[in-house]
Amino acid sequence: MHISHFAPSLFTTLAPLLNSMLDVKADTPHRKASNSCKKILSDMIACYQNTICYKRENATFEECLHNHDLNEVDENCIILRRAYAQCRRNILNGNFKMLGNPLSR
DSSP states (O other), rough: OOOGTTHHHHHHHHHEEEHHHHHHHHOOOOOOOOOHHHHHHHHHHHHHHHHHHHSSSSSOOOHHOOOTTTTOHHHHHHHHHHHHHHHHHHHHHHTTHHHGGGGGO
């Protein structure tokens, strides 16, 4: 008999044991390694939408994204853009696949 025939029953019998050993509660979210850069991306987009560059007429988001003029773009937006780029690079880095991306927390 193949092991896949035993897997569902084995899992159902081991799941309560593992939950008690790991102290997993149903009402608390499970902690997983985060490899998402969504928070930095949303913060960066919100930051750029509040800049002078984005609020002027006929300026696209991409133009403001590549604009490094500190009179039109806040320095925090540029820092967030660089942090987002580093976060995306860290996703491909094998060292962070098990531990989680430190920039995505």
